[in-house]
Amino acid sequence: MTKKKQKVALPHPHDPLLRADRIPHIWCPGCGIGTIFGCVLTAIQKSGLPLDDVAMVSGIGCTGRMAGYLNLDSFHTTHGRAIPFATGLKLARPQSSVIVTSGDGDLFAIGGNHFIHAARRNVDMTIVCVNNFNYGMTGGQVAPSTPFGAKTTTTPIGNFEEPFNFCSLAAACGAVYVARWTTLHIRWITDSLLEAIQKRGFSFLEILAPCPVTFGRRNKLGKAVDLIKFLHERSVVRNQIDPKDAVLDFNKHLVVGKFIDIERPTFLDNYQLINRRELGDWPALERQVPRMEKQAKG
Amino acid sequence: MVEKAVLTGTYFMNGDEACCEGAIAAGCRFFAGYPITPATEVAERMSDRLPEIGGIFIQMEDELASMAAILGASWGGMKAMTSTSGPGFSLMMENISLGLCTETPCVVCDVQRAGPSTGLPTLVAQGDMMQARWGAHGHYEIIAISPSSPQEMFDFTIWAFNLSEQYRLPVIILADEVVGHMNERVVIPPADKIQVINRKKPAVPPGKYLPYRPDSDGVAPMATLGEGYHMHVTGLTHDQRGYPVMNDVTQEEMISRLVQKVRKNADRIIRYDTFLLDDAEVAVVAYGISVRSAKRAVAEAREKGIRAGLVKLNTIWPFPEKMIRDLARKVRGLIMPEINYGQMVLELERCAGGFCPVVLVPHAGGAIIQPDRILTALQGALKKTT
Secondary structure (H helix, E strand, O other): OHHHHHHHHOOOOOHHHEOHHHOOOOOOOOOOHHHHHHHHHHHHHHHOOOHHHEEEEEOOOOHHHHHHHEOOEEEEOOOOOHHHHHHHHHHHOOOOEEEEEEEHHHHHHHOHHHHHHHHHHOOOEEEEEEEOOOEOOOOOEOOOOOOOOOOEOOEOOOOOOOOOOHHHHHHHHOOOEEEEEEOOOHHHHHHHHHHHHHOOOEEEEEEEOOOHHHHHHHOOOOOHHHHHHHHHHHEEEOOOOOHHHOOEOOOOOEEEEEEEEOOOOOHHHHHHHHOHHHHOOOOOOOOOOOOOOOOOOO | OHHHOOOOEEEEEEHHHHHHHHHHHOOEEEEEEOOOOOOHHHHHHHHHHOHHHOOEEEEOOOHHHHHHHHHHHHHOOOEEEEEEOHHHHHHHHHHHHHHHHOOOOEEEEEEEEEOOOOOEEEEEOOOOHHHHHHOOOOOOOOEEEOOOOHHHHHHHHHHHHHHHHHHOOEEEEEEEHHHHHOEEEEEEOOHHHOOOOOOOOOOOOOOOOOOOOOOOOOOOOOOOOOOOOOOEEEOOOEOOOOOEOOOHHHHHHHHHHHHHHHHOOHHHHOOEEEEOOOOOOEEEEEEOOHHHHHHHHHHHHHHOOOOEEEEEEOEEEOOOHHHHHHHHHHOOOEEEEEOOOOOHHHHHHHHHOOOOOEEEEEOOOOOOOOHHHHHHHHHHHHHHHO
């Protein structure tokens, strides 16, 4: 008994970043969002960024609820509009680090136009897309990520549309950092998140996540653990390849890896460049990213 | 840089440009917008003016994004604004609702044109009056004001920012194409003569701060990003902590707060001007550009021996209910000219409460209402009651 009590008293390293008074969370058993949220918290802690100036913005949906559990300045906005809200937030406070977390439906269906333009502008923010292949919050409808032939509540006999390749789209639109992992690639997700958060510019991370309750069940992919394993076992790591070749084929393999890591002036860099005459005596607009020592990869 | 913010002097400029100068004088440093006739000139001047005073101008991909961006900027600590016209105003509704729910100060200038749909993009109308009131989903109170000259585009934009900062909500400027495009004299006073109100900041340390606990005036102090308060802002129904709570009790608490902060302060918010009203036996109640026609009609009526008066509504929402109730008991008729087929007249009729007849002078849009139509209505109102 005494031993158990001692264990309970130990704080979890994530505690300072969690709104513990909001637990229990709303996510279903077996959902991948919790794992990814944990990685986001670890990355924020490792980044060494001043926490008062880290903000999370999310849209609507299961992943949209992430902001509500983060004990930092956090904004839960409207469906599809997390990125333009975050754009205003970031530009009004350039020294901040803005992380947008949302689902595939929020970011690429209703919010698709905002995604491509924020990437083109290279607004300095990190987009974490939890891709669970369907609309989970509303009970499992077809999404722009749903594989061809997959069953959802609005494609009861199979999806007759073809999905987007989000990584390819992000790269084509000008994202400076693009990576994709599954929820079992915990260390890779965390490393990528850390790189993405520290990267100046529009960085994009897609994580293939299990949604056993609405997607897995209808597609006979087994229980949560089976689905996590399925995603992980089908995945093949192909770093640095052209993301248009990083295809997601449920019958063959799911290509993951870090695809893009380039430098490009951000929106505010260029804003300052063009307006230099007027902005000559402005303070440095962009945030100061702490220098990180490269970690040896094991 | 700062001295360029308030361009003190006398100018010949159009309403859209005056709106920008008012915004900047009020402290606006962020503008996100999307081109649309007849509001484009606001964005154009902002793109020219904001960089030189250290502000941010961004042309977004659409009006959905523009509205979302100004909400974000407001939480980033800047005073923010967008401008649009009918079709864009419709697109902004969803995020205006978010702004109301999260109590985000910002200003939306709607330079109205004739609709529905694309309508007459370059010609005047006053068709968004009810959309400003009820266009967004859910129940709320809103503040909307209506300028009738370029000078008022300047003055009222400052007022709009002050209202939005004081009461923490999006404030709508219901301008119209003629007011926006008309060139007139605009006097910009010295900076120290301009009253600027800024949002209340929390006086308590982080940990003690409840982002949605109102002070006695019904409005909660507002922390912004980077101040260490670690607040959560959500469009879900939330309690005083800002946390989502899904039940009817919290909904009641939140909605009553959103409604009461405007209703209880209505007397402080509402403004109107009167013209020859003291001895009037018939009155015109007008707003926006229609005030100009109404003024002429009232003057002509006086020349003909008709004791006509005018009420110029500066605040559209909240509607000056008490004033109209009193007025309806004193006059023999109320005339409302508006460039739509009857929107504000419904509110006028409701407040008149049957104490006097209310007559609409409608116009479908595309031109201003000619004063002689209002004059005819004034004459007709007296004939009917004698």
